[in-house]
Amino acid sequence: MKTIPRTRKGLEYLPFDVLLQLFDNMPARDVVHVLCTCRAFYSLASDDAMWRSLSSRYGLHDNTYFGGRSWYIVYTRLLHTYGPMLGLWAGDHAYTGNVIEVRLEAGDLHTQGGIAFDMWCFRVLEPEEFGGPEMPELPTYRRLVRVDFTGTSTQNGPATTRCCCGGRLPTHRAQLSLLSSTTLGFYLLTRQGRYPHPDFPSADFHAWVDKSRYPRQMCSPAPYIDQTDLVPPQRRLAMVYTAPTAYLKPCAVSLTCEQGCINRQRPFLGFEEASPFHPRYYPLCHDDDHPWMDPFSQDWSAKNLAGLWLGSHGPHGTEVLYVEWTTHPPRLRAWKVTGDENVPRGALSWEASMGDPVRLSGSEHALCAKCLGDPVAYKFFGGTGTFSGRGFM
Known part of the structure; x- marks a missing residue:
């Protein structure tokens, strides 16, 4: 056998x-x-x-x-x-939003290697620049946190997380936490009443969350405080507070430090903030497998426009957008990753129907010729945009 x-x-x-x-x-x-x-x-x-x-x-x-x-x-x-975590993360700061970039640094003779967390900062426009620059501007970087072995006492010890944004304060211990999902969101309270703030992420705007990039650590329960009954029914000055919404936001990362200086680095907001929570950060999708393609190429399509963009938003300066492509119907939708007190983060900035090009009227043709040169070299598609008074009410 x-x-x-x-x-x-x-x-x-x-x-x-x-x-x-x-x-x-x-x-x-x-x-x-x-x-x-x-x-x-x-x-x-x-x-x-x-x-x-x-x-x-x-x-x-x-x-x-x-x-x-x-x-x-x-x-x-x-x-x-x-x-x-390497890559971009979007913060849920009320109205303004925020972006941090997590980068690996191999180190040099002066700095030990580690992982750095840098905040994107855009130039604040001066009053005489009310119209804003025509072109978006690139961000500068402000160091928030570093994870490395500088504070590790033994060769086999774990890496430590340190806050680096305290200015004159020496570097000190910081904490990076992975928080569970939550239904908490923001509302605006004014003399006219209460107004919901766009969820971030939301039921309509969540394709940008890259769920494969969370840190490999234990998930902690997200803190939960409903401030609905803790704020007065009306206020003379507008105030942002925290209350549950209909959408369950996914897991997020939080950055804190013992001196509170990380929280003080948040973008300026003209409304009073009553929320007791630190901002939540979500991993942003950025597909490096689809590089920029010349629009005059035969292989180009409107789908190639999907991804992260910087946009010039008049007196608010440069903001970050996530352009989403949908096939049925063919359209592009630009969602705000960072925003302002008029049209906040999480809101739909504009959408364009990418079916058949539209024919320009005489006045539209003249306007496009003034802005773009010869309109014959372009295709034009119809769509809608969002604008609002202060507060997005």
Whole structure:
């Protein structure tokens, strides 16, 4: 009788690339436990090549400036937890919104390597610039938080989170928390009554949330306080307060520090804020697989316009938009990621029907010729835009 060989089903028989993919999606502690289960894996635990390969997935190829720490420590103590956060995050600050960028820094002779959290800052326009610049302006960066090994007392200790935005204050301990979903949102209270603020994210505007980029850490219950009965029914001065809405917002990240200076970096808001909570940040989708394409290319379509954009919004200056493409019907919708006291973050800024181009009237043709040059070189599509008085009431 012929003996049939047993099928090799153990993890140790998987290709190395497949193992790396599995390990990259497991908690770092579990990776170490798996590597200690058999001799075939145990040799990998002390193999810097594997930890270096896992680290390279987040863009780190040199660990020279991490305080002499091994690839194993850099990956398991820092990159595995915080590496998925690299990219842009949108804050739910009332009306204004906010954007922070999480970046990996390999370090140099003066600064140890780590992960930095920088806030996007746009220039505040002067009164004489009431019309605003015609073109959007690029943001500058303000350092909020850094996660690195600077405050770690031992070579094998975990990375620490430090606040770097205190100005004259020395760097001090900060906290990054992953918060559970919540129904809490914002309302505006005025002498005329109460007005709901757009949810962020909302039932109509949530495709921009990249749920694969949350940090790998325990999720804490989001604080919950309904201020509806805690504020007076009418106020002479407008005030923003917190109360539940109909939409359940997903998990979010919160940044705090013991001196409170992170919270003081929020964009200026002309309304009084009664909300006791720190802003929630959500991961923004930004597809790097679809680079910019020349509109005159035969392969170009309106779908190529989907993604993040900077827009010039008159006296409010530059704001961040997320342009969404829908196929049925074919249209583009631009949602505000950051906003202002007239049209806030979370609101629909404009939408355009991308079916058939429209024919210009005589006055429209003259206006387009003045702004764009020869209108023959363009296609025009109809749509609607949103504008509002202060408060978006």
